[in-house]
Amino acid sequence: MANHTIAHNVYVPFLEKKGILSWILSTDHKRIGIMYLISISFFFLVAGVFALLLRYELLTPASDFVQPHTYNVLFTLHGSIMVFFFIVPGLAASFGNFLIPLMIGAPDVAFPKLNLGSYWIYLLGTVIVLIALAKPADTGWTFYTPYSATTDTDVVLITFGVFVLGFSSILTGLNFIVTIHKMRAPGMTWHRLPLFIWASYATAVLQLLATPVVGITLLLLITERTLGVGFFDPAKGGDPVLFQNFFWFYSHPAVYIMIIPAMGVISEIIPVFARKPIFGYKAIAYSSLGIAFISFLVWAHHMFTSGISDLAATIFSFLTFLVAIPTAIKVFNWTATLYKGSIHLHSAMLYALAFVFLFTIGGLTGLFLGALAADIHLHDTYFVVAHMHYVMIGGTVMGFFGALHFWYPKWFGRMFNETVAKIAWFLIFIGFNVTFFPQFFMGIQGMPRRYATYPAEFESLMALSTYGSWILGLGIFIMTINLIAGLINGEKAPQNPYGSLSLEWQVPSPPPLENFEEIPHVTDWTYGYGKKK
Amino acid sequence: MTWIPEVASNLASKVDGLLILITLLSLVFFILITVVLVYFAIKYRRKREDEETPYITGNEPLEIIWTVIPSILLIILFVYGYVVFKDMRTPPEDALEVTVEGKQWLWTFDYYNGKKTINELYVQHNRPVRLVMEAPDVLHSFFVPAFRVKQDLVPGRYTQLWFTPTKIGTFDIFCAEYCGTGHSAMLGKVIVLSPEAYEIWEKGVKADEGAGVASLPPAELGEKIYKEKGCNACHSVDGSVLVGPSFKGIFGHAAVMQDGSSVNVDENYIKQSIIEPQAHVVKGFQPVMPSFKGILSDEEVTALVAYIKTLK
Numbered sequence: 001m002a003n004h005t006i007a008h009n010v011y012v013p014f015l016e017k018k019g020i021l022s023w024i025l026s027t028d029h030k031r032i033g034i035m036y037l038i039s040i041s042f043f044f045l046v047a048g049v050f051a052l053l054l055r056y057e058l059l060t061p062a063s064d065f066v067q068p069h070t071y072n073v074l075f076t077l078h079g080s081i082m083v084f085f086f087i088v089p090g091l092a093a094s095f096g097n098f099l100i101p102l103m104i105g106a107p108d109v110a111f112p113k114l115n116l117g118s119y120w121i122y123l124l125g126t127v128i129v130l131i132a133l134a135k136p137a138d139t140g141w142t143f144y145t146p147y148s149a150t151t152d153t154d155v156v157l158i159t160f161g162v163f164v165l166g167f168s169s170i171l172t173g174l175n176f177i178v179t180i181h182k183m184r185a186p187g188m189t190w191h192r193l194p195l196f197i198w199a200s201y202a203t204a205v206l207q208l209l210a211t212p213v214v215g216i217t218l219l220l221l222i223t224e225r226t227l228g229v230g231f232f233d234p235a236k237g238g239d240p241v242l243f244q245n246f247f248w249f250y251s252h253p254a255v256y257i258m259i260i261p262a263m264g265v266i267s268e269i270i271p272v273f274a275r276k277p278i279f280g281y282k283a284i285a286y287s288s289l290g291i292a293f294i295s296f297l298v299w300a301h302h303m304f305t306s307g308i309s310d311l312a313a314t315i316f317s318f319l320t321f322l323v324a325i326p327t328a329i330k331v332f333n334w335t336a337t338l339y340k341g342s343i344h345l346h347s348a349m350l351y352a353l354a355f356v357f358l359f360t361i362g363g364l365t366g367l368f369l370g371a372l373a374a375d376i377h378l379h380d381t382y383f384v385v386a387h388m389h390y391v392m393i394g395g396t397v398m399g400f401f402g403a404l405h406f407w408y409p410k411w412f413g414r415m416f417n418e419t420v421a422k423i424a425w426f427l428i429f430i431g432f433n434v435t436f437f438p439q440f441f442m443g444i445q446g447m448p449r450r451y452a453t454y455p456a457e458f459e460s461l462m463a464l465s466t467y468g469s470w471i472l473g474l475g476i477f478i479m480t481i482n483l484i485a486g487l488i489n490g491e492k493a494p495q496n497p498y499g500s501l502s503l504e505w506q507v508p509s510p511p512p513l514e515n516f517e518e519i520p521h522v523t524d525w526t527y528g529y530g531k532k533k
Numbered sequence: 534m535t536w537i538p539e540v541a542s543n544l545a546s547k548v549d550g551l552l553i554l555i556t557l558l559s560l561v562f563f564i565l566i567t568v569v570l571v572y573f574a575i576k577y578r579r580k581r582e583d584e585e586t587p588y589i590t591g592n593e594p595l596e597i598i599w600t601v602i603p604s605i606l607l608i609i610l611f612v613y614g615y616v617v618f619k620d621m622r623t624p625p626e627d628a629l630e631v632t633v634e635g636k637q638w639l640w641t642f643d644y645y646n647g648k649k650t651i652n653e654l655y656v657q658h659n660r661p662v663r664l665v666m667e668a669p670d671v672l673h674s675f676f677v678p679a680f681r682v683k684q685d686l687v688p689g690r691y692t693q694l695w696f697t698p699t700k701i702g703t704f705d706i707f708c709a710e711y712c713g714t715g716h717s718a719m720l721g722k723v724i725v726l727s728p729e730a731y732e733i734w735e736k737g738v739k740a741d742e743g744a745g746v747a748s749l750p751p752a753e754l755g756e757k758i759y760k761e762k763g764c765n766a767c768h769s770v771d772g773s774v775l776v777g778p779s780f781k782g783i784f785g786h787a788a789v790m791q792d793g794s795s796v797n798v799d800e801n802y803i804k805q806s807i808i809e810p811q812a813h814v815v816k817g818f819q820p821v822m823p824s825f826k827g828i829l830s831d832e833e834v835t836a837l838v839a840y841i842k843t844l845k
Contacts, residue, residue, distance in 0.1 A: 019557035067773060069714045075647040140711050146688055147671040147713055152819075195663075234689020240672060243685060274577070275584070280591040305674060306685045307692045311620050314615055321607040325600060332599045335566060336592075338573035342584035345574065353574060360566050362557035367607075371614030373621060374551050380571025380674060380709040444552070445538050448709045451717035455705070 079141030105185025173207030199264025262399025274341030353404030358394025383443025410492030416486030427475030434468025638715030755840025
């Protein structure tokens with residue numbers, strides 16, 4: 001374990017300086033992390049409101065709350081804002097920024113100015129997309145051609161915004177890769193690294209290699225729309241399916257950009273609250289890299305009905321089953337970590353356990369979609385909607401909420417109300433399942449997704465799903481208020497309230513500006529819980 | 534409703550076998566994980582702050598077991614999925630061919646004998662059918678849940694799909710690939726007829742519209758056509774604006790056209806708009822309506838006019 005740093009300088013917490021300039025010009029990774037955290041949380045809540053509105057429309061079969069066009073705009077905005085503004089930057093940009101230097105014993109990331117630049121680029125992207133809301137697109141977040149090339153809504157501006165955002169993602173990935181390679185404290189070998197670092201590393205590689213492809217794809221779409229070049233228009237010799245190949249070549253790895261950091265978070269929370277070393281460290285660490293690698297080779301499993309060749313479909317189905325193996329290994333290892341532990345059900349731990357439970361459902365329902373003949377029936381139905389929300393909310397968002405509750409005392413130096421946090425967790429857990437579990441049944445029955453109106457036989461399940469969204473919304477509302485209230489009048493947090501052995505907990509809460517008085521010398525791995533001294 | 538939808542094609546029961554196997558395997562793993570998770574969380578709950586915990590970092594045999602067993606099961610699922618998929622993709626040689634066109638936001642079906650229908654696909658019980666599909670505008674996807682078949686329609690190329698209907702009756706067709714404003718109204722029906730009924734239909738008499746329908750008053754027949762031929766995908770009858778103008782209260786009033794001219798909505802204007810939709814496009818709407826020339830008979834057009842007149 002790391003040697004404790006001895007304070008011989010005056011402790012200045014990184015939050016000490018005030019004023020807007022101390023934020024927008026700050027190259028401190030902890031402040032940049034906070035700026036990302038506020039931005040992504042804001043977009044999470046905005047896109048969440050769109051979700052509540054579209055679920056409200058689906059309370060009855062007819063389109064009686066909004067017109068079909070407005071409904072189509074709502075799901076487009078919900079999807080694209082959630083994906084590109086919240087969940088892709090998500091944990092990596094917020095908690096990754098805050099934690100990576102602290103966890104590896106570094107004073108900052110490798111390129112602090114580039115880090116600030118990445119945030120500015122993110123902001124620029126959001127501004128462009130906000131302007132695009134004047135005539136919002138109705139294409140769905142996938143922007144499939146030829147519809148996206150022909151609709152008279154503003155596709156160019158929103159895709160350009162996403163294009164700009166991509167640079168933020170690429171540069172952040174680059175920064176983290178170099179940081180993890182070059183900035184580890186003496187003695188912090190690869191196999192002593194916290195698993196969140198392994199996860200961040202795998203994510204950063206994906207960001208760096210996959211994001212340029214979506215950038216190019218969106219640029220081609222913009223060129224087709226503005227200059228009339230026929231990349232995807234068959235009348236001009238293009239191919240609409242080419243767009244899908246390009247799009248998913250990025251967007252499937254992007255699924256893992258979204259989920260792998262959350263897996264890293266879970267691997268940090270569970271050992272601390274079980275007081276046990278993580279079970280199968282190397283299996284979890286290398287499975288992150290394994291998932292990252294295979295994730296580049298499964299994109300066409302989104303396209304089994306699109307008209308691709310049978311041979312291609314078969315190969316992609318096989319590779320999709322391969323990616324299930326490292327994922328299953330992680331779930332088994334997290335569960336085994338609890339064995340003979342001393343388990344404290346803190347709110348952060350509850351989110352971690354909810355992750356394992358819900359992500360298991362998300363993963364298992366993925367098997368239905370990987371199996372060729374079953375996917376033919378289930379593709380583009382509510383089954384897919386339910387599956388992806390079990391992975392994205394049940395997985396990533398639970399990981400995000402877990403991270404919020406876990407590192408909150410460290411980041412802000414204050415505590416939140418734990419009882420209220422548990423109540424909010426319970427509402428979120430129940431609300432989420434009531435919203436999305438019925439959708440599996442609707443999907444198997446054949447209910448297509450992206451329908452503004454629907455056949456009457458689905459009304460009761462649809463209504464149940466809408467009621468669930470209200471419980472879920474209430475839970476998230478209570479959680480948000482609780483966390484904001486803690487910032488204002490929460491108790492002062494101790495340095496290490498949960499008895500974690502990781503480096504970030506060995507500095508004061510909130511951490512000092514320079515992170516460590518002296519760069520620590522690491523002598524053991526991060527998970528030595530229960531190890532006899 | 535049961536959790537598995539109605540089985541109405543030769544492929545449906547094969548797909549269901551796969552669905553049931555995956556469901557069972559998933560349930561086993563789900564229950565296993567959940568029981569262990571909850572059991573550990575309760576049994577090993579922290580009772581005292583200073584509890585000692587054992588230093589266990591892993592177990593190689595266990596890692597191997599839980600890598601190898603799932604891998605074998607996954608390969609079985611892959612092969613099963615592939616075998617059924619192969620069936621779905623291999624139409625029998627004697628399948629009857631129907632050409633399908635999906636466009637915003639209706640389905641048209643062209644049969645070997647020159648017949649053409651809208652939003653209603655007529656097929657014969659126990660006789661394989663191969664659909665050759667194309668889309669002139671954007672992506673669509675032909676989906677019949679009761680048959681467990683789905684295939685995208687892609688501009689610029691033909692795609693195909695086949696099935697043998699094994700149940701007489703009427704089954705939903707959904708468009709499953711998002712195609713714009715009217716996507717959720719792009720619905721149709723597959724009508725599976727007995728060989729006798731199919732023969733009658735083939736010869737020109739509409740099997741489902743016997744004497745009963747012919748004797749409907751024109752306005753009621755018009756309402757039926759409005760719903761069945763896809764008019765309702767784009768035109769409301771309650772004043773709400775969809776893709777096209779609402780039918781409510783238009784008859785007998787003047788409408789402003791794209792070129793600024795004004796046209797009185799009478800019998801002739803409605804008929805022209807159905808047969809030659811691009812002749813006069815109402816201001817504020819796109820010229821996207823397909824022509825129904827040769828699809829609707831004169832009687833049917835007259836019936837539609839009668840129906841629109843009733844929408845005050």
